Amino acid sequence: MNSPPTFNLLHEPWIPVRPLNGDPVREVGLRDLILDARTYSRIDDPSPLVTVALLRLTLALLHRALRGPKNTEQAAEWFRNGFPTDTLVAYFQTWEDHFDLFHPEKPFWQVRDLTLDLEGGKYRSHWTRLGTEVGSANTLPLFNVAGRPGGDRSDALTPAQAARRLAEGQTFLLGGLIKRFTTAAKAAPVATFALTAAQGNDLHETLCLNLTVYGGQDSDRAVWEREPLTVQSVREFYEDELSEVPTGRADRYTWPSRSVLLIPEINKDGTVQVTSIGFAAGIPLEGAAEGSGSNIDPMVTLRPPADPKKPERFPLKLKREQLLWRDLSALLTGPEGEQQGSYPPSTLTHARELLAAVSASQGTSVTVTGLLSDQGKAFAYRQESYAFPHAFISDPEEFTNDVNRALEAARTVGQGLSSATLRLAVEVVSRGGEREPHKDDVRQLAQTLPxxxxxxxxxxxxxxxxxxxxxxxxxxxxxWRESVAREARAAWALNLQGVGGDGQVLGFAFRPRSVDNKKPISPQGILDRALTTLNAAQRPDVTAPEVPS
Incomplete structure (x- = not known):
């Protein structure tokens, strides 16, 4: 008779890491991940969502084991000399049983009695409910190529794969209909937010850079330090219409956003796999997911509202239509521009202060990861990386000002290009003013120009x-100014080609013409005026022309 399966996440290999010596990616347990972190360059899962979820789990473990760092000086000591091994090992021994993925009484990050036969098996789901991009109920068909959850899928996960999907799901699952404990479950705390992490020269440095100063450690608790969740304890939240506030950093990083129970199956050869899971709503989170005060998620950037009468800041998200570099100011602190009222991610602020404390001679790189969704459906995920120079550490305000000025220059010229494009469309549709163009025709032509x-x-x-x-x-x-000017002119040439590029079109582009007694200016002239801002202190008027009504 087979004994009950076990899979202890402290010791069993399940986290993919890339060794510094160039060896292939391999899997390690949490214990080796932390104690041997200097021998690995990074956590390296094919899914950036899994990678970030594993980083957050590791940071929560370090915060709870070390009860710190208490300040930047302690963080700098750990950065230089390593984490205190004796303290870590003692903590691992204390909580070892709580890291067993299949423990009968306290399975890691799960609800112990969410069995498949509970209430007629209505809690049964396929493991894909945990994978945001591989077939969850919130996934668009582009990702969900192998069938809907609960269908005829028979593929299974190894325990290591199941553990990674569990971490991903608890971190990134979207809200939506679930009909298990409640009609609609809330999203995981940071499901669609842009999560910022600093990257070091090795995994140990990366962990230190993102292990922000830790306050309130006496009241905080990670999921393995909670009383094991049961069906009844979770159900009471919904019956009594209750919610919880995270007790601190580790609690937020390991929030049980879904009630899950991995169901292990023992094969004939003795190996273990997971095909089915118990799945239901988790603990409802009170208030805004990004938190407030000292409970703000360290990886999340908060932006000021467009309406100054509304005091609530909102979390930065990756955008479908543009990359983050166009909004990079949101991550930085400083006196100018986008920083007014913003709350940058404390992971990045801490990384800068830590690198200054250890007298780093180089800059750092930053990754920003996020899940993109539309109306509760996931359609993409993205991870962007940026290399910050030493100026980010040595003179952060001037670095921020330089970035602000560069982005403002690009936006100003971009607005001029947009205005010139719209004026060109007016001229082409109206044939140089011979007829009254319809606004829909103008907009349609402008939108088709590349x-x-x-x-x-x-x-x-x-x-x-x-x-x-x-x-x-x-x-x-x-x-940078040369690049902006060059690409604006190249883009304008594409527009001219898009409307034909013949002599008549060129006449429309270069011939000034007054409209409604306004100062005459050609489409080309609008762009030229915008380009003058690259070497001028004053920003000229590059507002778009009015579209005929």
Whole structure:
């Protein structure tokens, strides 16, 4: 008779890491991950969602085991000399049983009695409910290529794969209909937010850079330190219409956003697999998911509302239509521009202060990861990386000002290009003023012209070069201005080709014409005026022309 399966996450290999020596990616347990972190370059799962979820879990474990760092000085000590091994080992021994994925009384991050025969088996689901991008109920058909959850799928997970999907699901599952304990379950605390993490030269440095100063450690608790959840304890939240506030950082990082029970199956050869799971709503989170005060999620950026009368900040999310570099100011602190009223991610602020404390001679790189959704459906995930120079550490305010000025220059020229494109569409549709154009025809033509989209797409690579070169501020700024001007002119040439590019069209583009007794200016003239901002202190008027009604 087979004994009940066990899979202890402290010791069993399940977290994929890339060794520094160039060896292939391999899997390690949480204990080895932390104690040998200097031998690995990073956690490296094919899914960036899994990678970030595993990083957050590891940070929660370090916070609880070390009850710190209490300040930047202690963080710097750990950065230089390593974590206190004796303290970590003692903590691992104390909580070892709570990290067993299949423990009969306290299965890790699960609800122990959510069995498949409970209430006629209505809690049964396929493991894909845990994988946001591999077939959950909130996944669009593009990702869900192998069938709907609960269908005829028979593929199974190894315990290591199941543990990774469990961490991903608890971190990123979207809200929606569930009909298990409640009609609609809330999303995981950071399901769709842009999560920022600093990257070190090895995994140990990465952990230290993101292990922000830890307060309130006496009241905080991670999921393995909670009383084991039961069906009754979770159900009471919904019956009594209750919710919980995270007790601290580790509680937020390991929030049980879903009630899950992995059902192990023992094969004939003795190996264990997971096909079916128990699945239901988790503990409802009170208030805004990103938190407030000292309970703000360290990886989340909070932005000021568009309406100044509304005091609530909102979390930064990755956008479907543009990459984050165009909004990079949101991650930075400083006196100018986008920083007014923003709350940057404390992971990045802490990383900068820590690198300054250890007198780092180089900059750092930053990753921003997020799940993109529309009306409760996941359609993409994205991870973007940016290299910050040493100026980010040595002179953060000037670094922020340089980034703000560069982005403002690109936006101003981009607005000029958009206005010129719209004026060109007016001229083409009206045939130089011979007839009254319909506004829908003008907008449709302007939207089909490729210039504006090509302009922003072409500037991504030059911006990365500019960012990495800001230790030589003058050279970087001059090169950036050249790139903006070059790509704007190239984009304008694409627009001219898009409307025909013949002599008549060129006449429409270059011939000034007054409209409604306004100062005459040609489409080309609008762009030229915007380009003058690259070397001028004053920003000229590059507002778009009115579209005929």
């Amino acid at each position: 210039g504006v989209g090509a302009y922003w797409a072409a500037l991504e690579a030059p911006f990365r070069v500019f960012l990495a070169a800001l230790d030589r501020q003058g050279e970087a700024a001059a090169a």
